[in-house]
Amino acid sequence: MITKKRPATRADVAREAGTSVAVVSYVVNDGPRPVAMATRRRVLDAIEAVGYSPNSIARALASGVSGAYGLIVPDISNAFFAAMAHKLEDAVAALGTVLLLGDSAESKDRENELVRQFVQRNIDGILYIGVDDDPCVQIALDASVPVVMLDRVDRAKPVSSIAIDNVAAARAATEHLIGHGHTRIGIIAGPPQLSTADDRTTGWRQAMESAGLPIDRAWRYEAPFSRRGGESAASAIFERGHRPDALFASNEQQALGLVHAAAVRGIRIPDDLAVITIDGTDDSEFANPALSTVVQPLEETAKSAFDLLTQPSGTAVHRTCTYTLRLRQSCGAHHSRKETR
Known part of the structure; x- marks a missing residue:
């Protein structure tokens, strides 16, 4: 043969x-x-x-x-992933190359197939946001295709990564609510299979415990990182009767669903309920009311991601980028201002 x-x-x-x-x-x-x-x-x-x-x-x-790179995202309809893809495309264009987009649609099987297809096409590198904490990177590594993980990061994997400090970001957001005088602060947590969700819950809990505030299980609800998930979680919290006076939504899409759930029940934000979240795309600015949010630095992330992608083979580097706390009406702030951490 x-x-x-x-x-x-x-x-x-x-x-x-x-x-x-x-x-x-x-x-x-x-x-x-x-x-x-x-x-x-x-x-x-x-x-x-x-x-x-x-x-x-x-x-x-x-x-x-x-001269092509691949980007895998779990859901391109999510405004955060779409904004991230746009910034990555800008970075690729500056290199004179192109970016191929693969949407895994929150499917593990589809995600694995996208990795295989990119590898088979001799892609120069893969930028990867996984559907869970077990990304399918071995196929790429076996083919010597460099991989950089974004946003949802598993530092145990032998690939480079870049993300914000989600624990610190969630703690800062919760501490801001505490600074407004709120003592009954709940959380719409993310999916338990994601370390990003766990880290943000940890940050919320740390802020509450540090301030000596009670953590009521009735004010903590896990939900998908989606508008529908946020709406369902908020509805469940509201229906329990003893409502918190503030909520931290673990991502922007959840927060948008939360705002809708509050509106249909006549719950006024921020008068009856203060809200803060994480991600900070244009959707936060144009929500009603505008959402206070931790803003992830997409341009910095994109540039750093391609820097990591071109590191020598076998070198895994983990970077933590900065974030900005942008305050708007939803938390009770009367004037927009920024605090960088």
């Missing part, structure tokens, strides 16, 4: 030259970023050594994947 030899890829060149795939792309495409002469020589020597020729580049271009 004759086995057809796999064409050499840019990942092969990068390993031979001891550089990142991005640097190989810069040499092959003569830009968009300059490469030191010594590094360029190593790359050119590696191209010759592994047999990466213009013909293999042409084949890659014919398949539509040369």
Whole structure:
């Protein structure tokens, strides 16, 4: 049986030259970023050594994947993921490459298939927001395709990642409510299978315990990170009779559902119920009332993600980016202002 030899890829060149795939792309495409002469020589020597020729580049271009990166998100209809994708696309365009989007639709099977398809197409790297805390990265790692995890991060995985400190962000949001004089503060928590949700619940709990405030189980409700989830959770909390005077929603989509649930019951925000959340897309600004929120730095995240994606193979780097607390009407703030942590 004759086995057809796999064409050499840019990942092969990068390993031979001891550089990142991005640097190989810069040499092959003569830009968009300059490469030191010594590094360029190593790359050119590696191209010759592994047999990466213009013909293999042409084949890659014919398949539509040369100079392309992949992005996997759990739900592109979520405004936060859409905004993140937009910033990542801007960062990719600055590199002279393209970004291919895969929407896993909150399906683990579909997520795994997207990873396989990206790998089969010799993608230069994958940016990944998983549906749970067990991302399917091994397929990519076995093929020497670099992966960077975003937002939902499992630092036990041997891949680079970038996210805010969700514990600190949730604690800061809850402490702001406490600073307004609220003592009965509930939480719409996220799905228990996500460490992001657990971290935000931990931050809320830390703020409550530090202030010596009671934690009433009737004011804590787990729900999907969606508008429907927020609406259902808020409705359940409201129907329990002993309503909290403030709620921390663990993501913006939940908060939007919460606002709707309050409105149909005649619960006034912030007069009857103060609300604060996390994510900070335009949806927060244009909600009624406008939502106070922890804003995630999408532009900083996108630039840092591609920096991590071009790290030397085998190097896993975990970065924590800053966040901003943006105060609007929903928490009782009369004037917008910002506090950076």
